[in-house]
Amino acid sequence: MAELRPSGAPGPAAPPAPGPSAPPAFASLFPPGLHAIYGECRRLYPDQPNPLQVTAIVKYWLGGPDPLDYVSMYRNVGSPSANIPEHWHYISFGLSDLYGDSRVHEFTGTDGPSGFGFELTFRLKRETGESAPPTWPAELMQGLARYVFQSENTFCSGDHVSWHSPLDNSESRIQHMLLTEDPQMQPVQTPFGVVTFLQIVGVCTEELHAAQQWNGQGILELLRTVPVAGGPWLITDMRRGETIFEIDPHLQQERVDKGIETDGSNLSGVSAKCAWDDLSRPPEDDEDSRSICIGTQPRRLSGKDTEQIRETLRRGLEINSKPVLPPINPQRQNGFTHDRAPSRKDSLESDSSTAIVPHELIRTRQLESVHLKFNQESGALIPLCLRGRLLHGRHFTYKSITGDMAITFVSTGVEGAFATEEHPYAAHGPWLQILLTEEFVEKMLEDLEDLTSPEEVSLFHSNSGLQSPGARVCLSVCQSPSSNFPKSTAGLRRS
Numbered sequence: 001m002a003e004l005r006p007s008g009a010p011g012p013a014a015p016p017a018p019g020p021s022a023p024p025a026f027a028s029l030f031p032p033g034l035h036a037i038y039g040e041c042r043r044l045y046p047d048q049p050n051p052l053q054v055t056a057i058v059k060y061w062l063g064g065p066d067p068l069d070y071v072s073m074y075r076n077v078g079s080p081s082a083n084i085p086e087h088w089h090y091i092s093f094g095l096s097d098l099y100g101d102s103r104v105h106e107f108t109g110t111d112g113p114s115g116f117g118f119e120l121t122f123r124l125k126r127e128t129g130e131s132a133p134p135t136w137p138a139e140l141m142q143g144l145a146r147y148v149f150q151s152e153n154t155f156c157s158g159d160h161v162s163w164h165s166p167l168d169n170s171e172s173r174i175q176h177m178l179l180t181e182d183p184q185m186q187p188v189q190t191p192f193g194v195v196t197f198l199q200i201v202g203v204c205t206e207e208l209h210a211a212q213q214w215n216g217q218g219i220l221e222l223l224r225t226v227p228v229a230g231g232p233w234l235i236t237d238m239r240r241g242e243t244i245f246e247i248d249p250h251l252q253q254e255r256v257d258k259g260i261e262t263d264g265s266n267l268s269g270v271s272a273k274c275a276w277d278d279l280s281r282p283p284e285d286d287e288d289s290r291s292i293c294i295g296t297q298p299r300r301l302s303g304k305d306t307e308q309i310r311e312t313l314r315r316g317l318e319i320n321s322k323p324v325l326p327p328i329n330p331q332r333q334n335g336f337t338h339d340r341a342p343s344r345k346d347s348l349e350s351d352s353s354t355a356i357v358p359h360e361l362i363r364t365r366q367l368e369s370v371h372l373k374f375n376q377e378s379g380a381l382i383p384l385c386l387r388g389r390l391l392h393g394r395h396f397t398y399k400s401i402t403g404d405m406a407i408t409f410v411s412t413g414v415e416g417a418f419a420t421e422e423h424p425y426a427a428h429g430p431w432l433q434i435l436l437t438e439e440f441v442e443k444m445l446e447d448l449e450d451l452t453s454p455e456e457v458s459l460f461h462s463n464s465g466l467q468s469p470g471a472r473v474c475l476s477v478c479q480s481p482s483s484n485f486p487k488s489t490a491g492l493r494r495s
Contacts, residue, residue, distance in 0.1 A: 004054055004135055033098035033114060034069075036190035041091060044184055045074045054138035060094065060149075061103040067145040068094035071138040076123070078235075083227040087235045088133040090122040091185070092141050095148060097192040107192055114193030116154050120144060121182045122200040125237040136168045141200070144177075151401075153271065155198055157181050158216035160208055162377070167202050172238045174202035178211060180220050183233045202236035204243045210252070213384055214259045215266040222251055265388030269397035269408075272378035276407055276432050279369035279474065366423035369472040370432065372407060374398070379477030383448055385409055386441045405430035412437055425473070434473065448475075 042049065054071045058064030070093040078084040097105040097115040105115035122137045144161065148154060159179045166172040178201045185197035201220065203211070211219040222244055223230040228237065229244045245252045374382070378398060385396040386409075393413035399406045410417045410433055419426040419433035426433050436444070 003057055004052060031098045032100060032191045033096055033195075034093060036188050037091075037093060037096070037098075037119065037195060040185060040188050041072060041074070043186075045076075045089075048074055052133060054135055065146075066142045067104075067149045068092045068138075068142050069098060070094070071141055073133040073135075073138075075126070075133070078233075083231045084233050085231075085235060086126045087233075088124045088126055088137075090120075090124070090133070090137045090141065091197070092120040092145065095119050095145055096190070096195040100192045105192075110189075110191060110193055112193050114190050114195045116148055117194065118155065118196045118198050120200060121185060121197050123233060123235040125235050125239075127239075134168070137200075140167055144200070151271070155179050157198065158220070158266075160203075160211045160216050162208055166238070167236075168238050170238065173204045173241060173243070174236060174238050175205060176203050176208040177201060178203055178208075178216050178220055178223075180217075180234060199234060200236075201230060201234045202238065204240075206243045206245055210245075210256050212267050212381065213265055213388060214256050214263065217266075218255070218259055222255060260388060264392035264394065265384055267384065267388070268395065269399060270378070270381060271401045272381075272398045273375040274378050274398045274400050274407055275373045275405065277371040277373075278367050278427070279371050279472070280367050364418045364426055364428045367425040367427060367432075369474070370425050370434070371474040371476065372434075373476050373478070375478055379475075382475070382477075383445060386436075386445055386448075390436055390441050391438065406432070408433045410435050411441075 041051075045051070052073045054073070056064050056066040056069055058066075059069055060067045072091045072093070074089040074091070076087050076089045078086045094104070095116045096113075096119055097107065100107055120141050122141065124134065124137055144155075157180045161177040161179070163176050166175050167177070168174075179198045180201060182197040182199040187197075188195045201223065203219070203223070207219055207223070220234065223234055224232055226244050226247055228240060228242075229247065230236070245256075389396040390409060390411040393411050395408055395410040395414045395417070397406055397408040408417075408431070410419055412421060412435065417433050417435065418428060419435040421435060421437070424435040
């Protein structure tokens with residue numbers, strides 16, 4: 001639950017927002033991380049020292065449901081001469097470490113990221129006669145923050161989120177999101193680490209699909225060139241009724257299709273509704289991790305496997321001549337590299353879990369037959385996985401959001417995989433890898449053509465004589481919702 005009030009209004013949880021010139025005695029009482037972000041806001045909006053805020057009545061660290069302590073809302077006049085309309089600018093507080101006392105985020109030092117290392121922003125076109133900002137974007141930001149806190153999957157520029165509903169619960173065509181660097185907010189060095197600002201950009205379904213098939217950064221650049229679709233600052237207009245491809249039909253063929261053909265896709269994986277079974281032989285008992293069934297509680301991924309899967313997704317974003325999967329055996333430093341937030345308590349493990357198996361005790365197993373199960377949306381991405389990734393010598397990972405398991409497809413050009421041409425199906429605990437030759441990928445694409453239509457359902461069985469003798473993969477895509485696969489899939493994203 002949240003309330004709306006000016007940031008300078010009296011309240012038990014947040015004093016007035018000070019600027020860089022706040023009195024030292026007051027600044028010393030103000031949470032240092034919050035003070036640092038407010039300083040950047042005051043630099044950008046010196047004439048709005050006390051903007052309207054949506055604030056969580058019960059803070060997350062006191063057991064409340066909303067991870068963001070505050071969302072500030074500013075009025076930005078834009079720049080008509082540069083095709084930048086007047087708009088509302090929303091800025092979150094809570095994904096980074098505001099307090100430095102471990103009530104929410106573990107302090108990891110001043111040189112790395114603060115908390116998750118970023119805050120969210122959103123720019124919404126101001127409607128004529130609108131005197132106050134709508135508050136629905138604050139709830140949207142809270143929803144994304146809940147995903148980050150629950151999964152510990154961080155966002156980066158170019159990521160996408162498939163939302164499957166108008167962002168403002170209207171009849172709008174803007175039903176999904178891309179993320180990019182905020183064009184005005186500069187990274188902030190706080191006493192608890194660095195904070196960057198990622199801006200949410202509302203997009204249509206067709207634009208989301210283009211981002212998945214090609215890459216998010218490419219679609220963001222196209223949106224910047226179309227004023228009514230975002231313009232230079234990528235301002236979301238919920239009244240936009242046309243996609244960029246309807247506004248300029250040449251963009252699809254001349255930019256997106258050519259980009260897919262040349263570059264492939266830089267979407268290296270998604271969080272999805274998926275599962276896999278070992279069909280080689282039935283499990284010996286309930287604890288045998290060779291069978292990962294939808295209807296049962298799966299063996300949990302170890303912390304090391306989880307880190308390797310995350311690293312797989314991250315490395316897939318890099319366009320290398322020789323894609324590499326992280327090695328399975330060497331000891332690795334716990335945490336992300338580059339601008340990723342370091343791993344804290346692993347989101348796949350819980351204090352109450354008794355199913356976690358130490359990484360060193362799980363051996364890699366070669367399988368003869370596997371059954372892959374996807375819901376309809378996840379299954380619709382299989383042609384992208386094959387055509388946009390494997391045919392370009394890369395890999396693609398489905399990481400389950402309904403159970404602790406993962407499925408990674410790898411091509412013969414990927415190093416470091418435990419699936420090989422001799423043993424194309426291999427599992428390390430609940431992490432399955434499937435190696436597909438180029439010839440087999442082409443055969444699968446022919447058999448999976450129906451999946452390009454969202455209304456179709458396909459059941460694909462293949463006896464892979466192209467790889468090891470007797471190897472077989474069965475693939476099922478479920479159309480109707482069930483207890484195993486809920487109807488909607490939120491949070492499909494590049495990681």
